[in-house]
Amino acid sequence: MTIKVIMAGATGWVGKALIPAIAAQTDMALVGAVSRNAAGQDSGVTAGGQKNGVVVSGTLADALSSASDVVVDYTKPNIVKAHALEAVSKGRHMVIGTSGLGAADYAEIDKAARANGVGVLAAANFSITATLMKRFALMAAKYVPDVEVIDYASAGKADAPSGTARELAEMLAEIRQPATARPVSDVSGVPETRGAAVGTGTGVQVHAVRLPSYILSCEALFGLPDERLTIRHDAGSSAAPYVAGTLLAIRRVSEFKGLVRGLDALMD
Structure with a gap:
């Protein structure tokens, strides 16, 4: 069976890489x-x-x-939620x-998908x-309660934190044990420099850095007395790393109903 695919964001950084990749698959057909x-141009040409x-x-409605x-x-x-x-x-x-959605947005999409x-x-x-980075960080959080996330991206990135850092922090917050660090509410000086809490409960502190020369990097920092662990992922300037995972998702998304978060759900 040939999977008929519509690519929204066809002229974007990842979209330009996916247009020829989808067309090259023997079990897929790019139909929109x-x-x-x-609008009105050939998608192969717009992808270079x-x-x-x-x-x-x-518009998506037209496609x-x-x-x-x-x-x-x-x-x-x-745009993505609509x-x-x-x-x-x-x-x-x-x-x-696309990044930028929160837990409430995902819940609404999940409800609509199930319906x-x-x-x-x-x-x-x-x-x-990047998926492996998240998996390893979640493994570490079962044993090390103190963790914070540093999110690096380009100076022009609109959302903070990035979707990668936000998703990681939300999942870490669900499984990690209570932190031993001083609560942010007890910090003097400028408490905002401690970052923002993301996730359930007290959340996980996330620090978003936006500077030129960064593409996307995400770092989970773990600390115990007299020892530290850093788990980090760095992305290069090409969109190629995102192609294989997206193609896997296209092939597998019809196997379930409702919303599933994270590529790792499909990796085992």
Whole structure:
């Protein structure tokens, strides 16, 4: 069976890498592409390659007028939720690679997906090595209660923290034991310099750094008396690391109903 795919965010950093990758798969067919700025153009050309015959739509609604199975979204934080709800309402499975959504947003998407009998796979990072970083950090949190997250990204990144750091902190907060560090509420000076608490309970402190020359990096810092552990992932300037994980998600998202978070759910 050929999986018919719509690529939303076709002219974005990851979208340009996915357009030819999807078209090259023997079990997939690119049937739609969405980009407001490139509407009416050939999606292969807008991705920097040869014509592929798939014309870019200006809106997801236009792209959904044709038969499709899976919508892949690499757009923007202020767009992705509406796209997800629109796609699942039309009976399409959804793969979300866009960051910026919170727990309440995911809960709403999950409810809509279950009501429409479709699957949604949302991951803050579709890189295999970034997924392993998260897995190793969650393993460490079972034994080391004190952990903080440092999130590095480019100076122009709109959301803080990044989806990768936010997802990691939320999951760490669910499993780690009570921290021994002084509560932020008891800190004098400028308490905001201790970062922001992300996740349930007291949360995990996250520090977002935004500077030129960084692409995306995420660091989980663990501390015990007289010893420290750092688990870090660094992304390069290419979108290639996110392609393989997204293709895996496209193939597997129809296997479940409702929303699943994290590529690691599909890795075992």
